[in-house]
Amino acid sequence: MRNIYIIAYDIVDDKRRTKVHKILKGRGEALQYSVFQCALSRSEYVVLQSDLWEILNLHEDRVVLVDLGPQVGRGSLAMESWGRALMDPVEPGAPMII
Template sequence: MAESKNFYMICYDIRDPKRWRKAHQLLKGYGETLQYSIFRCRLNQRDREKLRWELEKILDAEDSLLIAGLCERCVERIQACNRPETWTVEQEKFQVF
């Protein structure tokens, strides 16, 4: 059985443009860009820890990182006023064998 996945909102404030680009490229592989330094990712626990570990290698002491887990109820209550398509949630597809 597959691990369950949850939504995470990942925000960062990185002072150096080179480190910012590295973090941005890394996160593009894990989720969707909402704003320049804000991503939405749907991850299982293993992927979340792997991502956190990879980001820690990029970040410096002066940088900030926030990984906020969102429950299903929280995701339903998100209001995206000027871009309502931002938080559309596609249902997971299942394959029947």
């Protein structure tokens, strides 16, 4: 089972910030430059935590994770967005990448 997480970060150092962005970009969808939505299993969450902790300076940086719940339940409905769409519309018949 996967849960939906909102992950936001405030990284002081440019190199660390770029590395964190690349790691999260490979695991989720960017909602803002430093805010991602990721659908993660428990094991994926643990690997992500390990990957980020190797990069972060826990005395200077901050990462906030919000668990919105199961992807198939409340998690997919718990967020609201105003303005420009979070995702580009999918063409009818195009494969969905999850």
